[in-house]
Amino acid sequence: MIPEIVIEKLLKAKRVAVLTGAGISAESGVPTFRGEGGIWNKLKPEELANFDAFMRNPKLVWEWYNMRKNLISDIKPNQGHYSLVELEKIYGSGFSLATQNIDNLHIRAGSKNVFELHGNIERSYCINCRKYYHDMVIDENKAVPYCQCGGIIRPDVVWFGENLPEEEINLSVEAAKQSDFYFSIGTSGNVYPAAGLPGIAKRNGAFTLEINLERTLISDEFDITLTGKSGDILPEIVKLLREERT
Numbered sequence: 001m002i003p004e005i006v007i008e009k010l011l012k013a014k015r016v017a018v019l020t021g022a023g024i025s026a027e028s029g030v031p032t033f034r035g036e037g038g039i040w041n042k043l044k045p046e047e048l049a050n051f052d053a054f055m056r057n058p059k060l061v062w063e064w065y066n067m068r069k070n071l072i073s074d075i076k077p078n079q080g081h082y083s084l085v086e087l088e089k090i091y092g093s094g095f096s097l098a099t100q101n102i103d104n105l106h107i108r109a110g111s112k113n114v115f116e117l118h119g120n121i122e123r124s125y126c127i128n129c130r131k132y133y134h135d136m137v138i139d140e141n142k143a144v145p146y147c148q149c150g151g152i153i154r155p156d157v158v159w160f161g162e163n164l165p166e167e168e169i170n171l172s173v174e175a176a177k178q179s180d181f182y183f184s185i186g187t188s189g190n191v192y193p194a195a196g197l198p199g200i201a202k203r204n205g206a207f208t209l210e211i212n213l214e215r216t217l218i219s220d221e222f223d224i225t226l227t228g229k230s231g232d233i234l235p236e237i238v239k240l241l242r243e244e245r246t
């Protein structure tokens with residue numbers, strides 16, 4: 001059941017901005033990090049998603065990313081991703097999507113204006129000469145890839161304690177500030193600065209909506225919190241919006 005005010009606010013909105021987290025990809029079969037069945041319930045992020053852990057044990061970190069790459073390689077975007085493509089068609093250049101996900105599913109679904117805040121698992125780079133490698137697949141015997149220059153190659157993802165890509169985070173903050181309507185979808189609100197974006201939107205006058213399976217650390221930032229699956233709720237919102245706009 002979508003509260004009327006959500007559709008009313010969307011009908012009036014010119015600029016719609018979205019933040020997504022691992023939850024929007026859960027229905028595609030990508031495990032989340034925290035909450036029910038989260039992959040980090042066992043392994044701790046500190047042991048894997050940080051540069052020192054990588055330099056201490058690059059083989060373990062590459063095994064973790066290869067496991068996730070293999071997992072991601074044969075999955076598809078779900079109705080939640082496709083609903084955001086529909087919203088971008090409705091709002092055009094007034095639409096922006098900041099994602100914490102590295103699974104490339106928004107781009108594969110057809111979203112255009114996507115800011116990848118935490119990088120992309122399909123890209124890697126040499127830490128010595130910064131040469132980029134696309135879709136680096138490690139062959140078993142080598143385990144850890146090295147660049148021709150001799151430098152070690154790492155996944156192009158943002159680890160804890162590392163800055164987010166400058167342009168992506170700046171554009172995401174600007175989009176939050178300018179937005180009339182701000183969605184936060186499938187994120188537990190644990191990780192900053194991404195988790196700070198909905199609060200920025202709120203403080204700059206946006207109507208804020210959270211869609212998540214459970215309450216999050218940032219639920220108080222939202223005018224409305226819808227508890228449920230993004231793959232169910234988002235298509236419902238798009239359907240109602242399209243009906244009202246015709």
Ligand code: BV8
Binds near residue numbers: 038102118185191
């Ligand atoms: C930074 C790597 C500046 C990529 C990730 C001390 C020292 C240094 C830094 C800090 C510090 N204290 C705090 C910080 C800042 C730190 C931080 O926020 N830490 C937290 C944990 C306290 N942030 C950083 O370090 C960032 N950089 O601040 O730079 C700086 C520099 C130097 C020193 C200080 C500051 C870097 C953050 C990026 C970290 N990289 N991963 C990868 O391998 O993926 S974080 C990891 O968590 C993922 O990237 C993921 O994207 C991110 C957020 O997780 P979520 O997407 O929210 O996923 P989660 O599983 O948590 O939640 C999913 C939700 O979906 C759940 O609530 C679930 O209920 C819901 N759900 C499930 N199914 C569905 C659903 N919802 C709807 N429908 C469904 N079907």
Ligand code: ZN
Binds near residue numbers: 149150
């Ligand atoms: Zn190199």
